[in-house]
Amino acid sequence: MAKVKMSKNAASIDMTAMCDVAFLLLTFFILTATAKVPEPITVDTPSSTNKTKLPTDKLVVVTVGSGKENVFFDLKGREIRKRTLELMGDKYKMEFTEEEKNQFALMEGFGVPIEGLSQLLKLSSADRNKEGTQVGIPFDSINNQLKDWIYTARQANIELNPDGEELQFALKGDAKLQYPKIKKVMDIYQDQKINTFDLVTGLRGKDY
Amino acid sequence: MAELNTGDGGGKDGGKVRSKKQNSKVDLTAMVDLAFLLITFFMLTTSLSKPQAMNLGLPDKETDDTPQKKIKVDERRTLTIILGENNQIQWFHGLLATPIAGPKAAEYGKNGLRKEVLKLVNEVPQLTGDPKKGLIVIIKPTKKSTYRNLVDVLDEMAISGVETYAIVNDITPEELKLVQPKP
Numbered sequence: 147m148a149k150v151k152m153s154k155n156a157a158s159i160d161m162t163a164m165c166d167v168a169f170l171l172l173t174f175f176i177l178t179a180t181a182k183v184p185e186p187i188t189v190d191t192p193s194s195t196n197k198t199k200l201p202t203d204k205l206v207v208v209t210v211g212s213g214k215e216n217v218f219f220d221l222k223g224r225e226i227r228k229r230t231l232e233l234m235g236d237k238y239k240m241e242f243t244e245e246e247k248n249q250f251a252l253m254e255g256f257g258v259p260i261e262g263l264s265q266l267l268k269l270s271s272a273d274r275n276k277e278g279t280q281v282g283i284p285f286d287s288i289n290n291q292l293k294d295w296i297y298t299a300r301q302a303n304i305e306l307n308p309d310g311e312e313l314q315f316a317l318k319g320d321a322k323l324q325y326p327k328i329k330k331v332m333d334i335y336q337d338q339k340i341n342t343f344d345l346v347t348g349l350r351g352k353d354y
Numbered sequence: 355m356a357e358l359n360t361g362d363g364g365g366k367d368g369g370k371v372r373s374k375k376q377n378s379k380v381d382l383t384a385m386v387d388l389a390f391l392l393i394t395f396f397m398l399t400t401s402l403s404k405p406q407a408m409n410l411g412l413p414d415k416e417t418d419d420t421p422q423k424k425i426k427v428d429e430r431r432t433l434t435i436i437l438g439e440n441n442q443i444q445w446f447h448g449l450l451a452t453p454i455a456g457p458k459a460a461e462y463g464k465n466g467l468r469k470e471v472l473k474l475v476n477e478v479p480q481l482t483g484d485p486k487k488g489l490i491v492i493i494k495p496t497k498k499s500t501y502r503n504l505v506d507v508l509d510e511m512a513i514s515g516v517e518t519y520a521i522v523n524d525i526t527p528e529e530l531k532l533v534q535p536k537p
Contacts, residue, residue, distance in 0.1 A: 328501045339414070
């Protein structure tokens with residue numbers, strides 16, 4: 147019988163090189179990806195067709211939650227954060243230790259009155275984001291700490307970057323918020339002559 | 355290469371030597387699949403998780419001691435949109451006392467407000483006879499409207515290409531009456 151000689155190797159493509167490349171790329175993307183920082187409050191932002199991305203550095207974000215007085219303050223940029231805390235400490239006659247300052251620099255947004263800030267800094271990151279721990283920054287006319295935070299952040303930015311770019315501002319509000327409440331925060335911005343700011347929105351579907 | 359040495363062909367003088375015919379190659383296909391899946395995941399999440407931002411420029415706040423400048427605007431150019439509660443909109447073209455069109459109710463989205471705005475965007479330069487004098491939209495959010503309503507209307511302005519729009523906070527009682535639920 148005439149036997150057809152089959153090649154012994156199965157006809158499979160050698161995947162080794164492909165696998166190498168794939169994992170190299172994977173490593174690259176994992177390393178360049180910035181870890182998502184947990185936020186103290188979840189906010190359901192309204193969506194828009196706008197595609198401009200929010201800057202990631204030198205940015206002040208005021209988040210307005212749907213609760214009663216839930217206003218959170220977030221500042222991106224470690225050095226600015228540190229200096230901001232120092233300046234706020236001076237203003238409110240409070241002392242913060244070096245350790246607390248470092249903690250604050252690494253922290254994400256927060257929403258406590260400054261009197262409760264050192265208490266908050268003692269907590270672990272997981273405890274901090276528990277519901278009910280952070281009640282919001284006071285921003286009424288008697289005790290307008292939010293205004294001071296924004297003001298000192300700008301001050302710190304000028305000190306650290308004398309001729310650098312200006313601080314950017316953003317407002318992140320819950321979609322179901324009533325207009326007067328968001329207006330209140332807009333007014334705080336505008337009282338300091340911050341007339342241009344970003345509204346944080348989500349992405350809307352294509353056929354809107 | 356990804357081959358495992360299984361020691362075949364090693365015993366010529368042994369009694370029972372089962373030499374394996376197949377080279378035991380590790381099949382990497384599944385692994386590559388997985389790797390690419392993860393790559394896709396990371397690529398998409400890194401660029402898409404950044405939130406969008408809508409830039410909003412507001413005029414300087416007027417304090418009491420700033421001299422009041424009255425700017426006269428052709429009433430044919432203005433479209434006033436009043437945002438009421440429960441996602442309702444009322445709009446009118448011109449002045450409320452002598453409206454050119456409206457006041458009419460509209461819905462959010464491409465079949466509601468967008469049509470009216472786009473129509474006026476095209477009409478107004480013809481009315482004024484000057485392509486530079488386009489439509490001016492006055493957005494009046496009432497106290498009962500939500501933040502989503504405001505962002506939706508601002509988005510509508512961006513989609514329709516309205517260059518001049520303003521958020522105005524003083525609402526006259528007549529305008530408020532339009533969005534009040536009918537008893």
